[in-house]
Amino acid sequence: xxxxxxxxxxxxxxxxxxxxxxxxxxxxxxxxxISTSSPLFMDxxxxxxxxxxxxxxxxxxxxxxxxxxxxxxxxxxxxxxxGEEIPAVLGRTVNSVGVGDVYTAVMVGHQxxxxxxxxxxxxxxxxxxxxxxxxxxxxxxxxxxxxxxxxVVQGLGGIFRT
Numbered sequence: 391x392x393x394x395x396x397x398x399x400x401x402x403x404x405x406x407x408x409x410x411x412x413x414x415x416x417x418x419x420x421x422x423x424i425s426t427s428s429p430l431f432m433d434x435x436x437x438x439x440x441x442x443x444x445x446x447x448x449x450x451x452x453x454x455x456x457x458x459x460x461x462x463x464x465x466x467x468x469x470x471x472x473g474e475e476i477p478a479v480l481g482r483t484v485n486s487v488g489v490g491d492v493y494t495a496v497m498v499g500h501q502x503x504x505x506x507x508x509x510x511x512x513x514x515x516x517x518x519x520x521x522x523x524x525x526x527x528x529x530x531x532x533x534x535x536x537x538x539x540x541x542v543v544q545g546l547g548g549i550f551r552t
Contacts (some may be wrong), residue, residue: 392418392488396547399501401494403428409445420501421450423494426458428489453505455512457490457496463510474506477548485523492519517549 392398399421406412407430410534412514424431424446437444454466458478465474465492480504483489497505497512518531533548543549 395498399423399494399498401425401491402430406430407433408412409434409449412449415449417422417450418443419449420463421453421455421494421498421505422446422449422451423424423457423490423497425490426461427458433502455494457493459490463493463513465505467505476509479517479549481521481550483520489516489520492516507540510543514538514543529536 395422397418398415398452400412400415400419401423401550402442403425412486424442426435430531431442434445443454443456443466447466447468450468452468454470454474456464456466458464460478460480462478463474464472464477467473475535478486491514493512495512497508500508500511503511515532519528522528535543
């Protein structure tokens with residue numbers, strides 16, 4: 391059981407079909423992340439993404455991340471304003487299992503720098519993760535990516551793997 395003062399961040403993937411299930415967390419959510427491949431998105435947002443976003447914002451999160459898979463991602467602030475549009479890197483994908491989880495986990499881990507910076511960091515880590523199945527290579531690649539200032543990554547229009 392969560393204490394009354396606890397805040398949570400959630401990646402809505404496959405276990406949530408009704409946002410009403412999350413209503414007990416209203417006002418205590420940092421990040422709500424959702425993938426366009428999730429059943430909830432397919433049920434509620436595939437025809438009208440604004441309808442889904444409206445329902446997500448009823449939970450009063452600090453931020454919402456819409457992971458559009460190979461279409462990139464969009465970060466909305468708590469009022470529903472798009473704060474960032476982060477492009478996808480359309481290159482050779484070696485490892486697709488868990489890429490979205492890496493994105494969200496790294497983003498939550500960097501939230502103290504603000505959700506915008508955190509979203510770019512998550513995208514950087516996910517890009518590196520998708521390019522290899524070798525943990526040491528992923529670690530080195532992520533360390534290299536995260537050594538770049540976020541403004542540099544933004545100025546380049548995203549990250550690129552060689």
